[in-house]
Amino acid sequence: MPKIVDHDQRRAELIQVILKVMSEHGLAGTTIRTIARAGGFSSGVLSHYFTSKDEMVNFAFGAVAEAIFVRVDERLRTTKSPKDRVRLLVEELVPSNGIDQESIVSIAFWGTALHDPDLRSQFHERYENWRNYLRRELVAAVNESGSDETNIDDNVELLVSLADGFLISWTLDPNRYDSATRQRLITKGLKLFNL
Template sequence: MPRLVDHDERRRTIVAAAWRIIADRGIDGINMRDLATEAGYTNGALSHYFSGKDEILRTAFEYVIDATNQRIDTSVGRRRGGRALRGLCIEIMPLTDEAKLEARIAVSLWQRAMTDPGMAKVNNVAVAAWKERMATYWRQAIDGGELPAVDVHAGVEVLMTTIIGLQVNAVLDPASTSRESQLALLDTILAGRASVTM
């Protein structure tokens, strides 16, 4: 009887190999030959699971976002307001080794997103969804008296821009992005001390 092949598992294996190469060498260091070797397949075998390098990179980006969203859902659970907002932010921020690896991959893939509309869309849809959740939780926190009244739209823009900056810093200047300094910055923004008050 022929052995059944788990198509999705093979795709995950290839994407995991892409993650390792991107994290080690950056986006310019990935090619199909090395990727096949890293994944344990022949070069030609990759074509059974992906149409080419662009699809692999786009899928790698989607997996980073999916991993982040799974952590957010686990962390936030049924929480609302300030605790939900802080939990969401913490899962996007590069606070753990896993999140720092994802930041390293994301920063490399943003380079490709500048010229790949499909990859740019993946990024923009994810960021828009995070902003929407941030705004919802922030309004709940204001209504519940947990956080001071601020311009929520401006606050979300400051928060998201700060988090993206922290991801870049975690890759380029890790010494400047300690866990303590990141959380202090988050709390400064949420407390309304970052020029987002009404």
């Protein structure tokens, strides 16, 4: 009797292996062979799910982005203050301590997306989703504070740039930024926006 495979479960397992390999070997060292070896399966298994390395990177970034937004939605449900909600959105997109797989995949994806229009389109879609979250919470924070701030879109772009800068710096030089320093820098960054 043929083995019944749960393809959703298999994809979830594959994404964990892909993320592990990308975080340990970088994008250049992520190959079908290294992924198969790390996962303990044949290269043929991967070919059932992906046609190329770029497709795997795209899938990995999509899975990371989806996991982040699921986590954000869960945390937003229990966070009442708009200012705290903005902070949460920034904190969720930067490594909290050390280097994490999500950060490595995001940075690797950026480099790949520069040369691949399909991946760049996914990048734009995910970032627009993040901007919409930030915009909604910034409007709520302005309304709650009674501020006359009218330049929400510029502040959204500045917060995105701030978080991306933190992501790059904290991932490439994790020993320089301990947890307390990271929290202090986030607080100082948000104070620039009266948050």
